[in-house]
Amino acid sequence: MKRFGGGPRRISDVLFRGVTLLLVLIVIGLIVGIAWVLISGSWPSLRTFGWSFLTNQAFDPVHNTYGVAPALFGTLVTSAFALLFAVPIGVGAAIFLVDFCPRPLRMPLAFFSELLAAVPSVIFGLWGFLVLAPWLGTVGEPWLRQHLGFLPFFQGASHGLGLLAAGMVLVIMVLPLIISISREVMLTVPRTQREALLALGATRWEVIRHAVLPFARVGIMGGIILALGRALGETMAVTMVIGNQATQPSWHLFDTGYTLSSVIANQFGEATPGLFISALLEAGLLVFVITLLTNILARVLIARIGGTSRAGRRRS
Amino acid sequence: MSTVAHPFQTPRSAHSVGRQLANGLAIVFTLACAGFAVVILLYLLLYVLRQGLPYLDLAFFTQLPTPNGEPGGGMTEAIVGTVLLVGVASLVGVPLGVFTGVYLSEVGRGSFAAFIRFLVGVLTGVPTIIFGLFAWALIVIPAHTFSGLAGGVALGIIMIPIVASTSEDVLRLVPHELREASLALGATEARTILRVVLPAASRGIITGIVLAMARVAGETAPLLMTAFGTPFLNTDVTQPMDALPLRIFVFTESPYQIQVNQAYAGAVVLILLILLASFAVRFATGGFKPRG
Secondary structure, three states, X not given: OOOOOOXXXXXXXXXXXXXXXXXXXXXXXXXXXXXXXXXXXXXXXXXXXOOHHHHOOOEEOOOOEEOOHHHHHHHHXXXXXXXXXXXXXXXXXXXXXXXXXXXXXXXXXXXXXXXXXXXXXXXXXXXXXXXXXXXHHHHXXXXXXXXXXXXXXXXXXXXXXXXXXXXXXXXXXXXXXXXHHXXXXXXXXXXXXXXXXHHOOOOHHHHHHHHHHHHHHHHHHHHHHHHHHHHHHOOHHHHHHOEOOOOOOXXXXXXXXXXXXXXXXXXXXXXXXXXXXXXXXXXXXXXXXXXXXXXXXXXXXXXXXXXXXXXXXXXX | OOOOOOOOOOOOOHHHHHHHHHHHHHHHHHHHHHHHHHHHXXXXXXXXXXXXXXXXXXXXXXXXXXXXXOOOOOOHHHHHHHHHHHHHHHHHHHHHHHHHHHHHHHHOOHHHHHHHHHHHHHHHHOOHHHHHHHHHHHHHHHHOOOOHHHHHHHHHHHXXXXXXXXXXXXXXXXXXXXXXXXXXXXXXXXXXXXXXXXXXXXXXXXXXXXXXXXXXXXOOHHHHXXXXXXXXXXXXXXXXXXXXHHHHHHXXXXXXXXXXXXXXXXXXXXXXXXXXXXXXXXXXXXXXXXXX
């Protein structure tokens, strides 16, 4: 948008523009700098291990050999678990907030969900560690083993802490994000679309099914991918409840595990210069690249519908 | 007359009953989803508040942690540390964030501005531990010591996109007539932005900054490898420094019940901080900000 144009430029204006542009360039420089630090720092590890870094089971400082296969597996499993439950619940709740909820309750509930998106992750970790994990270990997991034990997911010893606990905490953490983005996207559906279907005699659900969801689908997808990015990169809450012991990747959700970011959070303290630090930075590089790609995809999708919708620019 | 159906009456048929049923099921399902989300999140918040509030006493704010779970003590060093860390972070994040917002709203145009806006958006999605790694590699490793400075820099980078996007939003809401009036009076572009546009938007920008400060005050992951934490009071930013979320993290996994209780109390402080900041933003921007 052209706000100021034409006319002779004065020195003060040129100076002001120069200073503003300089600060913006610093921000770009920071992003480039982060990428450069991660790439150059992980170079020794990249060169030594190559692709085997992704498939090697051991992150082993004693033998100075590093791989993140269990962490990569843990990251994917916990994030998939989180989306599996958070997406239907979140989109359902958003539909309720936009279309069915009594009008006086809409704004307070929307504000509540935005507020919860801002609760620090250490608090979810605290609750997960002190309440959820002990409950899972003594009540939840034995119950699941007894009643759903024929599924591979619910076999093996209960620890409380583990992949299941991490996945459940992630469900709760990404719910507010999915609710508020889906809600904002559904609010951009033109009123006339809804009214047209209502005038044809459609029920409220048919309006949602045939007018709202097809219109909002791309944006909701964007929101889901944004939530995926958050789940993939979440560090504190997951580190506190996942147990931080690498086990052979398996479908047993009761097992303890690692995610890429929890490896970093756990290991940097002992890191010695050389391959160890380099391997941690490579784990960071992996997280960076994965979340960068998911975020770019999400933002492209959201931009396709909302135009300047704020949904695409929230802190995720 | 009775043979003519009322024009607004829905015709009753098997098909219609099915449609009404689907509608009813949709209401029940979405209500259950919303109910589940609200109940679980409300329960979580209230549980933490109930566990923590009894331990939120004066000592919590005025005393240092006791060793080995001896009774008493508080989190003074963590509170002081968080204030200092957020201060350093603001020195980094506020100027860069506000001027990025000014650039996006007032100065930049075309594809370059769109590119910057895209970058700012992407920056918000990068996990915060990455910024911690960046500050670790850049400051901690060369200095051979963990430091508050490194933590502050990491938090500052996290602030930039939050401050930039709220600043851009509120600057765009400043009426165009204000800019035109200032320019018509002969003010330069720089003077118009600095003396007219920014003051008009100052309330929104400041609340955006407050929100960003509250947000980074709750960050733990980037501080693990930068500020690191210490049970002693430290105001020297070149040394390891404690922070409230770091102390909560350590005490949560403590074997001593008294420290676990203090972790809950610390969590209450963080929740109240976020609550206050969110309400502040709501009230400050609610007046002139169109919301869905």
